[in-house]
Amino acid sequence: MNNRLFETKNLCRHYIRGTYTVKAVDEVSLSINKGDYTAIVGSSGSGKSTILNLLAGLDTPTSGEIYAEGNKLSDFSRRQFAQYRAKKIGMIFQSFNLIPHYTALRNVEMALYFDDTPKSERTAKAEAMLASVGLSDRLDHRPADMSGGEQQRVAVARALVKEPEVLFADEPTGNLDLENSQQIASLLKDLHDKGITVIMVTHDMSLAENSAQRIIRMHYGKIVNGETA
Amino acid sequence: MNFRDLVSISTGNLWRMKLRTFLTTSGVVIAIGAFVSMLSFGAGMQENIAEEFNKLGLLNTMLVYEKSERDIEREKERKQKQQEESSKTDSTTTVTAPDTVISRPLDNEALNMLSKIPGVRLAYPYESFTVTVLLDDTTYNSSAQALPKIAYETKLFSQFSEGKALESDSSKEAVITEEFFEKLNIDSTESIIGKKIIISAKASSIDSGLIAIFVSDSFNVSERIRQIKYDSLFNRSYIESTIRTEADAALNRFIDGYMNNNIIISDTLTIAGVLKSGQGFRTRTESVLLPVKTAENFYAIGAGKNPLDMMSILQSGGELNLFNEAPKSRSFSKITLNIDQGVMHAKVADSIRALGLRAFSYTEEFQQMQKFFLYFDMGLALVGLIALFTASLGITNTMVMSIVERKREIGVLKSLGADESYIRLLFLAESGMIGTIGAFGGIILGWTISRIASFIAKSFMEREGVDPVEIFTLPLWLIAIAFALGLLVAVIAGYFPASRAAKVDAVEALRNE
Numbered sequence: 001m002n003n004r005l006f007e008t009k010n011l012c013r014h015y016i017r018g019t020y021t022v023k024a025v026d027e028v029s030l031s032i033n034k035g036d037y038t039a040i041v042g043s044s045g046s047g048k049s050t051i052l053n054l055l056a057g058l059d060t061p062t063s064g065e066i067y068a069e070g071n072k073l074s075d076f077s078r079r080q081f082a083q084y085r086a087k088k089i090g091m092i093f094q095s096f097n098l099i100p101h102y103t104a105l106r107n108v109e110m111a112l113y114f115d116d117t118p119k120s121e122r123t124a125k126a127e128a129m130l131a132s133v134g135l136s137d138r139l140d141h142r143p144a145d146m147s148g149g150e151q152q153r154v155a156v157a158r159a160l161v162k163e164p165e166v167l168f169a170d171e172p173t174g175n176l177d178l179e180n181s182q183q184i185a186s187l188l189k190d191l192h193d194k195g196i197t198v199i200m201v202t203h204d205m206s207l208a209e210n211s212a213q214r215i216i217r218m219h220y221g222k223i224v225n226g227e228t229a
Numbered sequence: 230m231n232f233r234d235l236v237s238i239s240t241g242n243l244w245r246m247k248l249r250t251f252l253t254t255s256g257v258v259i260a261i262g263a264f265v266s267m268l269s270f271g272a273g274m275q276e277n278i279a280e281e282f283n284k285l286g287l288l289n290t291m292l293v294y295e296k297s298e299r300d301i302e303r304e305k306e307r308k309q310k311q312q313e314e315s316s317k318t319d320s321t322t323t324v325t326a327p328d329t330v331i332s333r334p335l336d337n338e339a340l341n342m343l344s345k346i347p348g349v350r351l352a353y354p355y356e357s358f359t360v361t362v363l364l365d366d367t368t369y370n371s372s373a374q375a376l377p378k379i380a381y382e383t384k385l386f387s388q389f390s391e392g393k394a395l396e397s398d399s400s401k402e403a404v405i406t407e408e409f410f411e412k413l414n415i416d417s418t419e420s421i422i423g424k425k426i427i428i429s430a431k432a433s434s435i436d437s438g439l440i441a442i443f444v445s446d447s448f449n450v451s452e453r454i455r456q457i458k459y460d461s462l463f464n465r466s467y468i469e470s471t472i473r474t475e476a477d478a479a480l481n482r483f484i485d486g487y488m489n490n491n492i493i494i495s496d497t498l499t500i501a502g503v504l505k506s507g508q509g510f511r512t513r514t515e516s517v518l519l520p521v522k523t524a525e526n527f528y529a530i531g532a533g534k535n536p537l538d539m540m541s542i543l544q545s546g547g548e549l550n551l552f553n554e555a556p557k558s559r560s561f562s563k564i565t566l567n568i569d570q571g572v573m574h575a576k577v578a579d580s581i582r583a584l585g586l587r588a589f590s591y592t593e594e595f596q597q598m599q600k601f602f603l604y605f606d607m608g609l610a611l612v613g614l615i616a617l618f619t620a621s622l623g624i625t626n627t628m629v630m631s632i633v634e635r636k637r638e639i640g641v642l643k644s645l646g647a648d649e650s651y652i653r654l655l656f657l658a659e660s661g662m663i664g665t666i667g668a669f670g671g672i673i674l675g676w677t678i679s680r681i682a683s684f685i686a687k688s689f690m691e692r693e694g695v696d697p698v699e700i701f702t703l704p705l706w707l708i709a710i711a712f713a714l715g716l717l718v719a720v721i722a723g724y725f726p727a728s729r730a731a732k733v734d735a736v737e738a739l740r741n742e
Contacts, residue, residue: 091644
């Protein structure tokens with residue numbers, strides 16, 4: 001049985017900046033299996049977040065191919081990309097990216113607007129998810145009224161409420177203090193233990209080493225720890 | 230994501246920016262309000278005129294006149310042009326003088342012919358003359374008009390504020406207009422019905438003219454004889470000049486006597502009805518309406534119904550009916566035709582022209598007026614549209630601002646699975662909502678303005694002694710157009726920002742600040 005979730009072949013993402021080209025991702029070939037907890041590490045500008053965006057279908061490669069469960073992403077229409085993000089992927093970000101004028105509950109509910117979940121089920125699912133991350137008493141609170149750790153937990157709840165196959169975490173602890181960072185790291189570990197594929201981007205080597213099964217190191221757009229297809 | 234979700238999210242977003250939404254929507258409200266109030270004035274005016282035309286049955290009425298010199302000249306010129314044009318297209322045609330333009334007097338024969346035109350239900354002439362009306366020892370100077378009984382069946386003469394139409398064409402009755410009634414010192418129209426009035430008309434006679442030739446203040450036979458230079462009587466030119474001078478002087482004395490030494494014809498009539506006010510709108514109705522046969526007594530006496538009429542007949546080379554006989558064929562200033570419902574007026578007009586007469590159709594005039602109102606409404610709508618265009622710039626600005634502020638939100642929505650069409654729809658829904666609320670508010674504002682303006686206009690009319698009429702109306706079509714326009718303009722104004730929002734780069738939007 002093929003267990004491969006993602007596969008990239010000679011993936012490039014280059015940006016033209018005036019007269020020179022920035023090679024954010026350059027000739028990257030890698031594969032990620034279902035159920036893996038993968039950490040992509042590297043310094044700022046190494047291209048780790050760009051890889052994440054490319055895999056999530058938020059960005060399009062300059063050249064090369066990405067396969068998700070064997071499907072070539074470059075063949076996807078815009079609508080298929082949207083469906084792919086809506087149903088298969090959950091994302092959390094360093095700066096949480098919650099909608100500031102919505103309550104915690106509404107922020108989580110928003111994720112269910114695009115995956116065909118019936119309106120009647122949305123609130124119940126969102127409440128349950130917030131309860132599972134320990135925020136059942138913060139449903140009506142807006143992001144500004146919550147701590148960084150709580151906001152990130154709302155973001156995790158938002159990413160998981162649609163029951164995705166894979167969770168992308170882009171520097172999930174980057175804006176958190178040590179205690180909250182540990183809570184989030186533990187939460188991601190628990191999710192992985194429940195069978196969710198986690199791909200985390202971080203520059204925190206200790207977080208990567210303590211949580212992930214596999215570490216991919218990047219430097220100037222290239223994988224430097226010998227990862228190949 | 231269904232429509233309700235979309236409306237709920239859009240409403241929430243607009244509500245969050247209350248002041249900005251209020252100001253932007255106000256622009257639309259004012260623009261739509263201006264549009265509605267101005268067009269409601271145009272529609273009101275149009276409705277009033279249409280109502281007036283319908284009320285008086287003018288759309289079934291045609292007027293027939295004799296052709297004037299100018300009409301004949303124009304017709305000749307037109308025929309000449311037609312001939313020239315046809316000779317240009319067909320070289321074998323020889324250019325000839327334009328055909329003789331047919332023209333005929335508007336007399337009894339013409340009346341007879343007009344009444345036989347297919348589609349003409351009724352034809353009656355307009356004849357008026359100056360009269361004095363004696364009522365309860367008070368004399369009123371007025372004018373009278375002969376009207377056949379059948380004419381009272383038309384809408385033009387069938388609306389009475391009191392009483393009824395004449396019994397017959399020879400009854401000793403009269404109908405007066407409401408305007409004339411107001412001049413009389415009587416409290417209610419009810420009490421005037423059945424009252425006797427004495428109608429008198431001055432008429433000149435041949436006798437008074439002939440007598441004046443020989444007996445006049447300005448004429449002394451012995452004086453005139455003394456002025457003749459007998460030694461010059463052998464001079465032919467002196468004789469001719471003397472005869473010419475004396476003939477001119479005699480003619481002047483005749484005219485003077487004819488016009489000033491009138492005879493008076495009187496008749497006692499009973500007032501049968503009071504014709505409703507406003508019947509004279511666009512058609513001339515004299516103050517006193519008489520049965521046709523009864524009226525003949527007044528003008529059968531001679532041509533001088535009015536001394537001015539007589540002078541005009543003399544000036545135009547016409548013949549005076551100097552002998553006290555009813556004329557064999559009288560000439561009318563106009564003939565009114567009542568046309569059957571559904572008959573093409575253009576066809577009837579063609580038949581009238583073929584008889585050598587000039588036709589005036591109220592339907593054609595009404596069509597011209599409708600055309601005018603179309604342009605008038607378009608002008609008003611243009612002013613409203615300019616205001617709406619300005620408001621649309623406000624919407625665009627608001628939406629662009631909103632995109633800048635909500636860039637990260639757009640990125641989040643895209644990461645959650647929103648596609649470009651959803652983002653576009655979300656922003657279009659927001660601008661559409663501004664348009665919808667603006668249109669709704671604008672219609673209410675327009676209605677309020679039109680009510681206030683109507684109140685002021687009616688007060689002004691009342692103060693000026695005019696019957697107040699409603700000059701503003703808000704028909705359903707105007708509400709529908711205003712609503713659709715508000716929505717359409719808002720959606721168009723929001724389309725560019727919405728497309729821009731849809732194209733926001735999610736990666737760029739979600740990048741850490």
